[in-house]
Amino acid sequence: MYNDKTLICKDCGSEFEFTASEQEFYAEKGFTNEPQRCKSCRIARKNSNGNNRGERELFDATCADCGKTCKVPFQPRNDRPVYCSDCFANRR
Structure with a gap:
């Protein structure tokens, strides 16, 4: 039903695979958009300081x-x- 797709990362411009199993997972979760970033850019974005999770004031x-x-x-x-x-x- 699903076939592997090659997508372009919107951050680094490199190609990455959106596998059939990942597509199936997205469909099960109800996600309608394909991923926009490769795995390394997703990890970098998640770990960056600009993720609106700044230091909490205590x-x-x-x-x-x-x-x-x-x-x-x-x-x-x-x-x-x-x-x-x-x-x-x-x-x-």
Whole structure:
């Protein structure tokens, strides 16, 4: 049903194979577009710093249960308790 296709990477311009099994996988997942990048460019793009996953800002807080200082990925508010990772896990 599917045949191997040769595609051109939009980043580096090299040719790469879009195999029949990859096409079948894309179809099973409901993907309608063919891949635009070769495997090495996909990996480089995923690992690059420009992937909108920048460093998270961490805020200092004091755990409401044990009183230990900790860092949290959100701005603590005075009207809500903040828990360290250990106390948070114990409350679940």
